[in-house]
Amino acid sequence: xxxxxxxxxxxxxxxxxxxxxxxxxxxxxxxxxxxxxxxxxxxxxxxxxxxxxxxxxxxxxxxxxxxxxxxxxxxxxxxxxxxxxxxxxxxxxxxxxxxxxxxxxxxxxxxxxxxxxxxxxxxxxxxxxxxxxxxxxxxxxxxxxxxxxxxxxxxxxxxxxxxxxxxxxxxxxxxxxxxxxxxxxxxxxxxxxxxxxxxxxx
Amino acid sequence: xxxxxxxxxxxxxxxxxxxxxxxxxxxxxxxxxxxxxxxxxxxxxxxxxxxxxxxxxxxxxxxxxxxxxxxxxxxxxxxxxxxxxxxxxxxxxxxxxxxxxxxxxxxxxxxxxxxxxxxxxxxxxxxxxxxxxxxxxxxxxxxxxxxxxxxxxxxxxx
Numbered sequence: 166x167x168x169x170x171x172x173x174x175x176x177x178x179x180x181x182x183x184x185x186x187x188x189x190x191x192x193x194x195x196x197x198x199x200x201x202x203x204x205x206x207x208x209x210x211x212x213x214x215x216x217x218x219x220x221x222x223x224x225x226x227x228x229x230x231x232x233x234x235x236x237x238x239x240x241x242x243x244x245x246x247x248x249x250x251x252x253x254x255x256x257x258x259x260x261x262x263x264x265x266x267x268x269x270x271x272x273x274x275x276x277x278x279x280x281x282x283x284x285x286x287x288x289x290x291x292x293x294x295x296x297x298x299x300x301x302x303x304x305x306x307x308x309x310x311x312x313x314x315x316x317x318x319x320x321x322x323x324x325x326x327x328x329x330x331x332x333x334x335x336x337x338x339x340x341x342x343x344x345x346x347x348x349x350x351x352x353x354x355x356x357x358x359x360x361x362x363x364x365x366x367x
Numbered sequence: 368x369x370x371x372x373x374x375x376x377x378x379x380x381x382x383x384x385x386x387x388x389x390x391x392x393x394x395x396x397x398x399x400x401x402x403x404x405x406x407x408x409x410x411x412x413x414x415x416x417x418x419x420x421x422x423x424x425x426x427x428x429x430x431x432x433x434x435x436x437x438x439x440x441x442x443x444x445x446x447x448x449x450x451x452x453x454x455x456x457x458x459x460x461x462x463x464x465x466x467x468x469x470x471x472x473x474x475x476x477x478x479x480x481x482x483x484x485x486x487x488x489x490x491x492x493x494x495x496x497x498x499x500x501x502x503x504x505x506x507x508x509x510x511x512x513x514x515x516x517x518x519x520x521x522x523x524x525x
Contacts, residue, residue, distance in 0.1 A: 171511055171515060172507060172508065172511040175507070175510055175511040175514055176507055176510075176511075179485060179492070179510065181492055181507070200518075203514075203518045203523040204514050204518070206463070206523055207467065207514055207517050207518065207521070207523070208486060210463040210464050210466075210467045211464075211467060211486040211487065212486075213463075213464050214387055214391075214464050214467075214468070214487075215464060216386065216387045216390050216391075216396075216399075217383065217386070218382060218383065218386040218399075218400065218403060219396065219400050
C-alpha cells in the first residue's frame with residue numbers, strides 16, 4: 166500500500182475530511198484494515214498513558230482572585246508599618262521642600278545681624294611691642310558699609326615674642342577691590358607701603 | 368449567563384493533558400512538572416489581561432508548546448525515558464504504553480510534537496498548523512509518518 170492511501174486512513178482516524186471513495190478502497194484491502202487497526206491501537210495506547218502529575222502546581226493556589234488581592238494598596242492602609250513609612254516619606258518631603266524654598270527665597274538684609282555697639286577686646290597670648298597696648302577698642306566703622314578695598318594684616322612671629330626687637334610681619338593677606346586687581350599691574354599695586362621698623366603698615 | 372472562565376477551570380480541564388504532553392515532549396517528569404507549573408502561571412497572568420485568545424485548549428497548548436521550545440533551546444531535555452516512565456499503569460495497557468513512550472523518544476521532535484498535539488491535545492489540523500507554523504498538509508503528512516514509524520517500532524502486526 167502506498168503512503169497516500171495510508172495517509173487517508175490516518176486523516177480519517179483524526180476526523181478530517183477525506184475522499185470517501187478512496188477510503189473505501191483502502192479499507193477493502195487487508196493491509197488497509199491492518200493499518201487502521203494498528204493506528205487505532207496506537208491511539209488507545211496513547212490515551213491509556215498512565216502518566217499523572219506529581220502534584221498541584223503553585224499556579225492553582227495563586228488563582229486569579231487571590232493574585233489580585235496581593236497587590237492592592239487599599240488593603241494595606243490598616244497596617245501600622247504603612248503609616249510609619251508614609252510619615253517618614255512626608256517628613257523627608259517636608260525637609261526637602263523647606264530646603265528648596267530656603268535656597269530660592271534668600272533672607273533680606275533687614276534680617277541679617279547688625280554690628281553691635283562699641284566694645285573692647287584684650288589681645289592675649291601675644292606680646293605687644295612697646296607703646297602698643299594689649300587692649301583695643303572695637304567700634305563700628307563710620308559711614309555706610311562699602312566695598313572699598315580693605316587690608317587685613319596677619320602677623321606671625323616665628324621666633325617668639327621679643328621685647329627688644331619689634332616683630333616683623335612675614336605674611337599678610339590683602340583684600341582688594343576686584344576692579345583694581347583686574348585693571349592691570351599699575352592698578353593692582355599694593356595699596357600700602359612696606360611695614361616700618363615696628364612692623365606697622367601705613 | 369455563563370460564569371466567566373477562571374484559571375482554576377482551565378487547570379481542571381487541561382492540566383493532565385498538558386502534563387502528559389510536556390512529559391512526552393521533554394522525556395522527563397521533573398521537566399514536565401516544572402513546565403506545567405510555568406504554563407499555568409502564564410495562564411493566570413494571561414487571565415488578568417483578558418483570558419484565552421481563540422480556542423481555549425489550543426491557547427493553553429500553545430503556551431505549553433512555546434515553553435517546550437524554550438526548554439529545548441536551553442537543553443533541559445536529556446533524561447532517558449526507559450526508567451523514567453516505567454511506572455505502574457492500567458492493567459493490560461501498561462506494556463504497550465511504556466513501549467509507546469520509549470518509541471516516541473525515537474521520533475523526530477517535529478513529528479513527535481505534531482503527534483502529541485493531535486493525540487494528547489486533541490487539536491485540529493488547522494490549530495496544529497497554526498502552532499507549528501506549517502501547512503495543514505504538512506501536519507497531515509507528519510501525523511501519518513509518525514504513526515507509520517510507531518507502528519514499525521512497536522512491531523504492531525495483525
